[in-house]
Amino acid sequence: EAGVAQSPRYKIIEKRQSVAFWCNPISGHATLYWYQQILGQGPKLLIQFQNNGVVDDSQLPKDRFSAERLKGVDSTLKIQPAKLEDSAVYLCASGRRGGDTDTQYFGPGTRLTVL
Amino acid sequence: AQTVTQSQPEMSVQEAETVTLSCTYDTSESDYYLFWYKQPPSRQMILVIRQEAYKQQNATENRFSVNFQKAAKSFSLKISDSQLGDAAMYFCAYSLTQGGSEKLVFGKGTKLTVNP
Numbered sequence: 001e002a003g004v005a006q007s008p009r010y011k012i013i014e015k016r017q018s019v020a021f022w023c024n025p026i027s028g029h030a031t032l033y034w035y036q037q038i039l040g041q042g043p044k045l046l047i048q049f050q051n052n053g054v055v056d057d058s059q060l061p062k063d064r065f066s067a068e069r070l071k072g073v074d075s076t077l078k079i080q081p082a083k084l085e086d087s088a089v090y091l092c093a094s095g096r097r098g099g100d101t102d103t104q105y106f107g108p109g110t111r112l113t114v115l
Numbered sequence: 116a117q118t119v120t121q122s123q124p125e126m127s128v129q130e131a132e133t134v135t136l137s138c139t140y141d142t143s144e145s146d147y148y149l150f151w152y153k154q155p156p157s158r159q160m161i162l163v164i165r166q167e168a169y170k171q172q173n174a175t176e177n178r179f180s181v182n183f184q185k186a187a188k189s190f191s192l193k194i195s196d197s198q199l200g201d202a203a204m205y206f207c208a209y210s211l212t213q214g215g216s217e218k219l220v221f222g223k224g225t226k227l228t229v230n231p
Contacts, residue, residue: 003159033218042119042206042221043160056218091160095217102210102217106152106160 002026004107006092012113018080021110025073025094031055031102032069034077035091037109043091049075079112087114117142119209121222128197129230135182136192136225138207144168148210149190150219151181155203163205166190194227202229 005024013019025032030051035043046065048056051072060067064083069075079086089109095102118141128134140149151163166174166183173181178198182191194201204226208219 031217040223042208042223043219044221045218048218093160103162103165104219105162108157108159 004092004094004105006090006107006110008110009108010111010113012115013082015084015114016081018078019082019112020076020078021090021092021112023075023077023092023107025075025092026096026105029094029096029105030072031095031104032075033093033095033104034067034075035093037089037091039088046077082112082114084114087112117144117209117211117220119207119220119222121205121207121225123225124223125226125228127228127230128194130197130199132197133193133195134197134227136194136205136207136227138190138192138222140188140190140207140209142188142209142211147212149181149183150208150210151179151190151192152206152208152221153201153203154206154224160206164192197229199229199231202227 007022032049034046037043046060047067049069052069067077089111091109092107093104095104120139147168149166153161153163164174164176164179173183178195180193204224206224207222211220
């Protein structure tokens with residue numbers, strides 16, 4: 001089966017500009033996650049979708065970050081305006097519940113550099 | 116708050132030898148899941164192995180096995196017969212369920228180098 005797809009792979013922007021990332025999950029996966037991975041750290045969850053509804057966005061900086069999942073499939077994550085500290089890799093994962101937990105499969109990520 | 120600690124920022128191993136990566140976690144829950152993910156330089160995070168806390172038997176996947184010590188809240192990963200392709204960042208993660216949401220809490224990772 002095809003894996004999680006993300007684009008673009010790399011993005012360089014100036015601070016205060018806007019940027020958007022796209023994610024296409026594995027077919028049939030109901031859950032979708034966006035993570036932020038700052039250099040030298042493990043990924044941190046930003047937002048979780050179940051189908052097209054938000055389950056958890058408690059760690060999403062809502063003053064500048066937004067995300068949506070149209071028709072329960074593809075998702076976009078937007079940053080507006082970007083700050084220097086947003087430089088990170090943004091990982092998308094989709095989940096297939098097996099038993100009592102949701103095993104997550106990750107995409108290749110988008111590396112964002114904010115200058 | 117649930118936390119995951121990987122105390123070894125870097126490890127190295129000779130090809131064909133065995134290496135163990137350490138992970139400890141903090142939780143007040145009794146039922147949970149633990150994972151090891153591998154992230155090669157290309158950044159694609161790959162699931163290596165998972166462990167259900169209610170199972171006493173340690174999970175194994177080919178050359179990868181875990182030593183799960185629930186009382187000590189320890190979850191180490193053993194890689195046997197190390198191969199060059201095993202070189203990567205390894206992340207230990209704890210699955211946290213809160214209010215209907217389920218998220219992974221990651222450690223900071225261990226960079227594994229495999230020497231030929």
